[in-house]
Amino acid sequence: MARGTIVATILVLLLAICCTTTLVHGKEWIVGDDKGWAIGISGWENGKRFQSGDVLVFKYEPAMHNLVQVEERDYNSCSVVGPSKFYDSGNDHIQLAGGKAFFLCSVMRHCEQGMKMAVTVE
């Protein structure tokens, strides 16, 4: 009987740890929902509340697009001049820290065609 109680307690504790880990990991956002990371995506981020620890998932065809995390100035000008991080897996997971994050596609003129996104983390 006592042993059964201990086992039950351990199970509850494990469950609690799993739930806590999920919370710390944060929400996972599929950028662009069904369309994915695509031309004209700009604006998808509006009205969404991003929090530190949330993960942005960028899904796209790597032969067609890429993903570059840039600074605000490059985001505004659609150019990659300053410090940046390139991704090209087609299924990129980026965990948000605090502050703002700026993303664009640097292939051809996709950024000018609205393939860019700025998120503010609460």
Ligand SMILES: [Cu+2]
């Ligand atoms: Cu593109």
